[in-house]
Amino acid sequence: MALRNIRTDDDPILRKKSRAVEKFDSRLWELLDDMRDTLYHAEGVGLAAVQVGVLRRVVLVDVGDGLLELINPEIIETEGIQCMEEGCLSLPGKQGHTMRPMTVKVKAQNRDGKWCVYKGTDLKARAFCHELDHLDGILYTDKLASKAEIEKYAKKED
Numbered sequence: 001m002a003l004r005n006i007r008t009d010d011d012p013i014l015r016k017k018s019r020a021v022e023k024f025d026s027r028l029w030e031l032l033d034d035m036r037d038t039l040y041h042a043e044g045v046g047l048a049a050v051q052v053g054v055l056r057r058v059v060l061v062d063v064g065d066g067l068l069e070l071i072n073p074e075i076i077e078t079e080g081i082q083c084m085e086e087g088c089l090s091l092p093g094k095q096g097h098t099m100r101p102m103t104v105k106v107k108a109q110n111r112d113g114k115w116c117v118y119k120g121t122d123l124k125a126r127a128f129c130h131e132l133d134h135l136d137g138i139l140y141t142d143k144l145a146s147k148a149e150i151e152k153y154a155k156k157e158d
């Protein structure tokens with residue numbers, strides 16, 4: 001088990017764009033394994049490689065139904081809308097509402113380079129959007145919902 005340091009707050013690397021993974025080799029697998037250990041140790045639902053200081057398009061998501069390793073992920077379809085509170089392992093102690101699609105379909109490569117499609121609803125859809133944003137240097141605090149949006153969409157859930 002190897003934990004990596006999670007970059008936090010105004011660490012400038014969090015604002016950088018990650019590059020595509022080209023080699024599916026032991027170095028990638030080591031990164032994936034370390035990210036898994038780091039994610040579970042921090043008790044998060046998602047982690048992007050940039051959060052451990054590696055500018056590669058690699059994301060892990062586990063909302064409690066198993067670990068997904070998403071390499072070079074892209075959103076290919078979205079549906080509906082949700083407004084829920086979000087947090088980030090890189091912004092400890094903070095939370096805020098964001099607008100996200102209710103359902104998200106993601107295309108990504110697995111650790112062997114094979115393309116797969118994953119569908120997420122609710123928390124998993126939020127996690128996909130949140131983690132993929134990290135790959136482009138975007139944090140959820142850039143996308144906070146307005147008070148009017150929170151009121152409008154919070155009501156719909158009653």
Ligand code: ZN
Binds near residue numbers: 087089090130131
């Ligand atoms: Zn985050």
